[in-house]
Amino acid sequence: MGWGIYVHIPFCRRKCFYCDFPSYAGREDAMERYAHALCCEIEIAAQGITCPPPWGREIIADGGGGRTLLPSGRGKASTVYVGGGTPTALPQPLLTGILHTLKEKMPIREDAEWTVEVNPGTVDRAYLEGLFSCGVTRLSFGVQSFSDTLLRRIGRIHTAQQAREALRLARDAGFRNLSLDLIYGLPGQTLRDLRESVAEAAALGAEHISIYGLQLEEGTVFARQQEQGRLELPDEELADAMYGYITEELPRLGYLRYEISNFAKPGYESRHNLGYWQDVPYLGLGAAAHSYWQGERRANPAALDAYMEAVESGTRPAALEEPATREIRMEEFCFLALRTAKGIEKEAFREKFGCTMKSIYQDGIARMKEKGLLAEENGYLHLTALGMKYGNWVFGEFLL
Ligand code: SF4
Structure with a gap:
């Protein structure tokens, strides 16, 4: 795996009630200027990249369940991820213009994974066909639920039918790698609602499903409703039942859990997101x-x-952000890698920090293993199924 490019599009048609992502609603006036600025930044950034890059090391999957560390200088970017906000809130010519500028200016592999996030309420056939012909290889649809009642309750701009239709149009356009986001623990959501959404996501043939528990974030409509006592969330027992259902049902449907919140059919893991977790x-x-x-x-x-x-x-x-201390870099390295099913490669830790994990974390690892939250296999330290559920406890042991 080479390095990744992330492009942020900070516009949305309307703010969803749970969302604190950096995005603006009602700034259509700024879209053209923003797209122009972004293309300028791409050019500036591209000039600073010598290709092959002379820095660091590059991680290459070896296809045998492990990975090989090679000196860098081999590669171009292997993933491009356009997220937001809602990239598809931009008029199509602006978004395709940004994609073309990336292609033209940045060193990107021919076989790179190109993902664009899509809100089903913002695209039609022509839009999706345009993305496909630009070389986008993967779409990530923010669907969240297939219940219209819930979609209205959380402030989404689209209906369940629009989501179904958008996925169908994406297939027609030629896409063979579709991801779909769902949320559980929504206000008023029942286990049945969740079951129906998971079943529908699978029936639509999504290759990848991300499923997140609702988090109440400061400054959102939901946080305000909560303060006013107007938000009815599933109780702990129901939230637990939902978590149990997801983690059993998705693997049963053929989606392997490769990260705490991400499930994919074999070979359809998000290469871009794996990069974040693998340093x-x-x-x-x-x-x-x-x-x-x-x-x-x-x-x-x-x-x-x-x-x-x-x-x-x-x-x-x-x-430039303040350089992180060695301790913080160790913590981050562990937190990120632990999110994945594979876990932390102990040898990669030793290579990066010049010491073994044992010399730093021996007691914590022993405690977590004893509780059945961590396990070790083929040189990797990983969360068990129970550890994935109580990840925050385990992460606490990796704080220095
Ligand atoms: S569409 Fe996505 S980024 Fe925009 S407000 Fe909703 S959740 Fe947030």
């Missing part, structure tokens, strides 16, 4: 995007206007 460098472009590059972390301005002004003034918008 692979990435370049973030667009407002609020983060980069992890040559061991440094950078962040672009989150505010739309601040981002556009920075790029228009010809400066690189990505500000």
Whole structure:
């Protein structure tokens, strides 16, 4: 696996009631200017990349369940992920213009995975065909539920029927790798609602399903409703039953759990997201995007206007973040890798930090193994099924 490119599109038609992602509703006026600024940033960033890159190391899957670390300098970007916000809230020519600029300016492999996030309420046949002919290989649909009542209750702009139709149109357009996001633990959601949504996602043939438990985030409509005592969430018992259902049913339907919240048919794991969890460098472009590059972390301005002004003034918008201490880097490395079913490759930890995991985490690992939350296999330390459920306890043991 080479490195990744993330592109952030910070626009949505309307803010969903649970969402605190950096995105703006009602800023159609800024879309053209933003797309132009983004293309300028792509050009600026591309000039700073020597290809093959002289930095760091590159991780290459060896196809045998393990991986091989090779000196870098071999590769171009192997994944591009356009997320948001709602990339497809942009008029199609603006989005395809951004994709073409990436292709033209950035060193990207021929066989790269190109993902675009799609809101089913924003696309039609022509839009999806346009993305396919631009070389997009994978679409990630934010569906969240197939219940119209729930979709209205959480502020989505689309109906269940629009989601079905969008997936069908994507197939017709030629896409063979479709992902679908669902949420459980929604206000008023029953186990039956969830069952129906999971069954429908599978029946539509999605190759990949991400399923997240609802989190109440500050500043959202749901957080306000909660404060006012107006939000009725499933109780602990029901939330537990939902979690149990998801983790049993999806594997039964052929979706392997390769990360805490992600399930895929074999071979359809998100290569881009695997990169985040496996310490692979990435370049973030667009407002609020983060980069992890040559061991440094950078962040672009989150505010739309601040981002556009920075790029228009010809400066690189990505500000260097304070370098993380060695301890923090160790913690992050472990937290991210532990999210995956494979877990932490102990040898990769030793290579990166020059010491064994045992020398740092011996007691914590022993405690978690004793409780049945962690296990070790073929040089990897990974969460057990129980550990995936109580991940936060385990992560606590990796804090230094
Ligand atoms: S469409 Fe996605 S990014 Fe936009 S408000 Fe809804 S959940 Fe957030």
